[in-house]
Amino acid sequence: MKIAALGIDVGSTTIKMVAVNSVGEMVWNHLEQVDPRVEKQVDSFLEKLRNEIKSLEGIPLVATGYGRNLVQQAVKNITEITCHTRGVYHQLGHGGTLIDIGGQDSKVVVIGAEGQVLDFAMNDKCAAGTGRFLENSAARMHIPVVEMGFVALSATEEVTISSTCTVFAESEIISMLAQGIEVEPILMGLHRSLVKRVTAMVRSVGLAPPLLLSGGVVKNPAIRKVIEDETKEKVFIPEHPQLMGAYGAALFALGIK
Amino acid sequence: MGMTASLKYYWNVKVTGQPFLYWQRRQAERYPRIPSRWRMDILSPPLRIGARTKELISRHYLEGRYASGHRPVAWVTSGGPVEILQALGFYVLYPENHGALCGVRGAVVELSGMAENAGYSTDICSYARTDIGSVLSGKTPVGHLPKPDLLLACTNICQTVLYWYRVLARHFEVPLILIDTPFVYTKVSDHALGYVKKQLENSISISEQVAGCRLDYRHLKQIIRLSKDATELWQEIISRGRHQPAPISVFDQFIHMAPIVEMRGKKETVYFYAELLRELDENIAKGKGAVRNERKRLLWDNLPIWYRLRYLAEYLGEHGICVVSSTYTNAWGELASLMNSEKPLESIARTYISPILNQGTKYKLDTMKRMVKEFQLDGVILHSDRSCKPYSIGQIDQRNKLIQEFGIPALLLEADHDDPRAYADEQVASRLASFVEMLDD
Numbered sequence: 001m002k003i004a005a006l007g008i009d010v011g012s013t014t015i016k017m018v019a020v021n022s023v024g025e026m027v028w029n030h031l032e033q034v035d036p037r038v039e040k041q042v043d044s045f046l047e048k049l050r051n052e053i054k055s056l057e058g059i060p061l062v063a064t065g066y067g068r069n070l071v072q073q074a075v076k077n078i079t080e081i082t083c084h085t086r087g088v089y090h091q092l093g094h095g096g097t098l099i100d101i102g103g104q105d106s107k108v109v110v111i112g113a114e115g116q117v118l119d120f121a122m123n124d125k126c127a128a129g130t131g132r133f134l135e136n137s138a139a140r141m142h143i144p145v146v147e148m149g150f151v152a153l154s155a156t157e158e159v160t161i162s163s164t165c166t167v168f169a170e171s172e173i174i175s176m177l178a179q180g181i182e183v184e185p186i187l188m189g190l191h192r193s194l195v196k197r198v199t200a201m202v203r204s205v206g207l208a209p210p211l212l213l214s215g216g217v218v219k220n221p222a223i224r225k226v227i228e229d230e231t232k233e234k235v236f237i238p239e240h241p242q243l244m245g246a247y248g249a250a251l252f253a254l255g256i257k
Numbered sequence: 258m259g260m261t262a263s264l265k266y267y268w269n270v271k272v273t274g275q276p277f278l279y280w281q282r283r284q285a286e287r288y289p290r291i292p293s294r295w296r297m298d299i300l301s302p303p304l305r306i307g308a309r310t311k312e313l314i315s316r317h318y319l320e321g322r323y324a325s326g327h328r329p330v331a332w333v334t335s336g337g338p339v340e341i342l343q344a345l346g347f348y349v350l351y352p353e354n355h356g357a358l359c360g361v362r363g364a365v366v367e368l369s370g371m372a373e374n375a376g377y378s379t380d381i382c383s384y385a386r387t388d389i390g391s392v393l394s395g396k397t398p399v400g401h402l403p404k405p406d407l408l409l410a411c412t413n414i415c416q417t418v419l420y421w422y423r424v425l426a427r428h429f430e431v432p433l434i435l436i437d438t439p440f441v442y443t444k445v446s447d448h449a450l451g452y453v454k455k456q457l458e459n460s461i462s463i464s465e466q467v468a469g470c471r472l473d474y475r476h477l478k479q480i481i482r483l484s485k486d487a488t489e490l491w492q493e494i495i496s497r498g499r500h501q502p503a504p505i506s507v508f509d510q511f512i513h514m515a516p517i518v519e520m521r522g523k524k525e526t527v528y529f530y531a532e533l534l535r536e537l538d539e540n541i542a543k544g545k546g547a548v549r550n551e552r553k554r555l556l557w558d559n560l561p562i563w564y565r566l567r568y569l570a571e572y573l574g575e576h577g578i579c580v581v582s583s584t585y586t587n588a589w590g591e592l593a594s595l596m597n598s599e600k601p602l603e604s605i606a607r608t609y610i611s612p613i614l615n616q617g618t619k620y621k622l623d624t625m626k627r628m629v630k631e632f633q634l635d636g637v638i639l640h641s642d643r644s645c646k647p648y649s650i651g652q653i654d655q656r657n658k659l660i661q662e663f664g665i666p667a668l669l670l671e672a673d674h675d676d677p678r679a680y681a682d683e684q685v686a687s688r689l690a691s692f693v694e695m696l697d698d
Contacts, residue, residue, distance in 0.1 A: 066683065081691035082698075105684070117695050119660060122688060124671045204653050204669075 001027050003053055005060050007249025008045070008074065009083065010038055010067030013103030013131065014216060017045045018246040024090060024256045028052070029243050038070040046073065062253040064245050066104065078252055080245050081109055081120050087248030088214055089115035090256065091238040096210040099198055099227065100244070101217040103131040108201045110208050118208075121201045128164040129197030131217045136166050137190050140173055141183050149220030152191050155184035161193040169193065188222070195226040202231065213237045214244040262326025274319045282312040299574040301545055304509060306533045313529060314358075314515050318399040324348035325403040329468045332405040332425065335518055336414040338436060338609045340484055340601075341461060342407075343522040344477040345468040350402060351519045355391070356384035360563030360675040362398040369676060371396070382644040383675035385421040392428060405431055407467045409460070413438040413615040415647045432467065434460045438609060441616045445607065453606040478598040480522040481605070485596035490530035491517045492590030497537045498581035499632050502546020503554065504537040506579050508570040509547060510586040511561040517589045552577035553696050556628050558584050558621075558655075559640040559648045560674035565685075572686075576693045582632045584624055585648075588613045591624075618651030622658055629663050636696050637667040643679045668692040 004022040009015070011034060019028035030048060035041040050056055063074035064083040071077070084100050088111070095111035106129050110118040123129045127136075138148045159181060163169040169190065176186050202211075211233040217223055218241040228235050238244055285308035291297065324330050331347040333339055339349050359365050365383060371390035373379060379386070391397050408431060410422035419435065426433035436456050439449040461472055491514070497504055505513075513533060520526040540546075555573070557580045562569065573580060592611055597604035613621055628634065637659055639652045656667040670688060673679035 066687070079687060079691040079694055082694045105687075116698050117691070119666070120691060120695075121669070122684070124684075204657075206657060 001053055003027060003049075003056075003059055005250050005253035006049075006056075006062070007083070007246040007251070007253055008042065008061060008063050008065075008068075008071055009080070009243075009245035009249060010034065010042075010063065010065040010071060011080075011103055011216075011245070012066050012105075014242070015041055015045070015065075015067070016243050016246040017049070018243050018250045019049065020247070020250040020254055022254070024251055024254055026240065026243070026247055026250075029240065029246070031242065034067070038067045039072060042071050042073060060253040062249040064249040076252065078249060081107060081117060083245045083248030083252065084214055085109055085111050085115065085117050085248065086251050087244035087246075088212055088238055090251055091244070091247070092212065092236060094210070095208075096212045096236070097202060097205070097208050098212040098214060099202065100213075100215040101129075101131055101194075101198060101223065102215050103135075106130050106198050106201065106215075108198070108205055110205050111212075119205045121205045123197065123201065126164075127166045128169075129194055129201070131215070133166045133169065133194050133197075134190060134217065134220070136170060137173060137187075140170055141177070141186070143183065143187070146219075148187055149191075149222040151184055152187035152222040153225065155182075155188040157185045158188040158192065159185045161186070161189040164193060164197055188226075191220075191222045191226045192230075195223065195230050199227070199230045207231065207233070209233055211235050214241040216242040218242070259326045262323070266320075266323040266327035269323045270320055275316060278312045278315050278319070282308045285311075296571050296574065299549055299571065301540075301547055301549060304505070304513070304533070304536060306513065306529070306536055309529060309532065310513050310515065313520065313525065317519060321348060321350055321399075321403045322401045323403075329406045330403045331407040331409055331464075331467075332422075333409040334411050334414060334418045334422070336609060336612050336614070337409045337411040338457060338605045339409075340477060340480045340522050340605055341457065341464060341472065342409065343480045345464050345470060345472055347407070347464075347468060348403065349519070350405070352388040353384045354515060354519045355397065355399065355402065356387040356675055357515075357561075357563050359387050359391070359398060361566070363564060363677075364396075364398045365564070365675045366678060368394065368396060379676075379678075382415070382417045382421070383673055383679075384644065385417055387675060388421070389424060392425065405429055407431055407464060408433040409436070410434070411436040411438060411609060413609055413612050415614065415645070432463055434463055436460065436609070438615050441610060441620075443617065445610055449610060450603070450606050453610050454602050457602050457605055474601065477601050481596055481598040481601055483524060483527055484521040485593055485598065487517055487521060487523075487526040487530055488590055488593035488596065490527065490534055491586075492593050494530060494534050494537060495582065495586050495590055497534075497541065500541050501554070501633070502544070502548065502551035503579050503581040504540040504545065504547060506547040506570065506581065507557045507583040507586060508561075508566050508580065510583065511563075511566060514586055514589055546579065548574045548577065548579040550577040551579045553579070553635040554632060555580045556582050556584075556625060556632070556634050556637045557640065558625060558637065558652065559642045560585055560645055562640060562672045562680065563675055564677045565672075565680065569689075572689060573693075576697075578693065578696070580638065581634070582628045584613060584621060584628070587624065587628070614647045618655065621651070622655045625655065625659060626662065629659065629665065634665065636665050636692070638692070639667060639669050640674075641669050641671045643671070643673040644676065645674060666692060666695045 003019040063071035068077040098109040368390035369386040372386040595608040
């Protein structure tokens with residue numbers, strides 16, 4: 001394994017590291033739940049990599065994500081918007097409108113034909129429209145996060161969750177469960193509610209097709225389906241949607257556009 | 258008006274207070290001191306005029322402290338037609354400016370909390386909550402606010418003021434003059450103008466009754482002239498942002514705009530702005546910019562975020578970005594041409610019906626477009642202000658139109674002008690950082 005550059009994405013829920021070779025191919029990656037002691041965790045990531053390739057001497061590391069400023073080992077810090085854009089553009093080879101649904105915030109980025117950021121929007125400080133919205137709701141219904149998308153897709157009908165606020169949605173769910181409504185239609189309604197928040201952001205910047213998706217929540221198949229439903233656009237997802245920030249950071253470290 | 262109150266006023270304001278503030282200012286001018294936390298590496302030293310700004314604002318609140326019983330006191334909205342009140346000798350207090358000062362001094366959460374405890378919703382404008390909280394608790398960072406004898410609210414900035422001032426009128430049990438300015442969709446109609454003029458005429462008798470004297474029209478004309486001169490000077494000052502590097506950033510403008518808002522119609526305001534203009538011209542001649550390494554130039558839309566002025570100035574300055582113009586500071590200058598001392602009431606009506614917030618959203622868009630061209634801007638920050646709905650409405654469309662027409666990035670930044678609880682540090686930092694990267698791309 002020949003590593004030329006490293007990128008690390010310290011998000012609000014997960015921390016991701018990607019290594020690329022001299023032509024920008026992803027040759028190694030690692031992902032963990034983020035620890036409050038980020039610096040130690042980054043050290044352990046580097047140690048893990050060192051076990052595989054002996055020396056990291058001279059290999060540049062670029063950090064992105066909310067915790068990017070905590071990565072002392074990085075030569076540069078770049079925002080998630082720019083890194084996701086670089087990662088997705090490099091992997092898919094074209095621009096479009098990128099939706100990145102993260103744990104703490106969601107972003108919509110319009111990527112130009114040359115891979116440049118033309119415009120972006122992010123959710124306000126409320127957690128509606130983010131992965132946290134689904135996580136909280138899943139916890140309330142005792143359904144593991146990884147399964148919730150599949151459960152939602154098995155629904156034969158759907159209920160409307162009118163609240164976009166995470167806290168209000170939770171009380172809405174409680175009252176629905178109390179009325180004896182099944183879990184599946186509620187879950188489908190929750191996905192719709194989240195996606196509607198996100199598509200409102202898409203409208204605010206204007207949708208420039210094709211529609212691209214990245215971020216951890218994309219692993220949830222219901223999200224993709226509901227986004228396609230709502231936007232009437234075909235959605236394209238890179239191979240490692242959750243690693244796009246770290247991948248973009250690594251490409252920056254390499255100096256590849 | 259009482260003899261004791263007048264004696265107290267003369268002693269505390271004229272004999273001791275003002276000379277002390279003057280001495281303090283002279284000392285500050287003679288031995289200028291740069292605040293220890295000032296980022297000299299990225300920002301030019303503070304403007305010399307700062308000492309005078311401090312003196313003017315302190316003097317204004319000092320006068321207010323001892324005004325009750327000596328002079329009639331009026332509380333007015335920032336866009337209120339104050340010239341009539343000034344001519345009748347009122348001490349005029351602007352609760353919104355006081356609210357801004359509370360924002361800068363970090364007192365809003367406490368004061369607003371007092372209003373919220375009394376049942377006022379957090380959805381109400383933070384200026385109103387701060388003011389009501391201050392009224393209910395008697396607390397203020399400026400020591401003491403004089404009780405009003407008269408209230409004047411003008412709807413040319415928003416409808417909130419109508420309800421806010423009704424609360425004040427009930428609390429203080431004083432007359433409320435309401436000047437209702439019909440919204441201007443395309444141009445000011447004659448009947449709207451006549452309607453406002455009629456209200457102004459009606460307001461004179463109430464104001465005269467409270468002041469206990471007759472309005473001297475010659476004096477009113479003089480006050481309008483002073484208002485016009487100060488406004489024209491302010492317009493000149495903000496137009497200096499066209500120079501590259503800009504000698505004044507909007508963050509400086511926000512601080513130094515206090516006199517044009519709360520001291521219109523006064524001689525010292527004219528002297529103050531003439532002096533500031535001179536300082537800026539000196540700095541232009543020396544090639545001195547507000548941001549040392551100005552690389553990019555931005556426009557700011559909407560009210561400032563009072564409690565984060567320093568952070569924003571430093572963060573952007575660090576990246577060589579100077580915010581050189583704003584629709585907000587421009588609003589206090591662009592009406593100068595409408596003031597005409599020869600037609601006092603008609604020109605007051607025309608001036609106060611025309612502020613940016615009383616006009617269609619296209620007017621603001623056109624203003625921003627003009628600024629992007631005139632100031633040669635590289636981007637726009639639109640502060641989506643939770644408290645100021647009339648200013649924030651239409652911003653998404655305005656932002657998109659600017660991007661389309663000029664191909665420059667524009668950022669919508671969600672916050673509140675006065676309430677830090679509606680502001681998320683990390684989220685703002687993240688958006689700003691991405692925006693800066695876009696500017697550099």
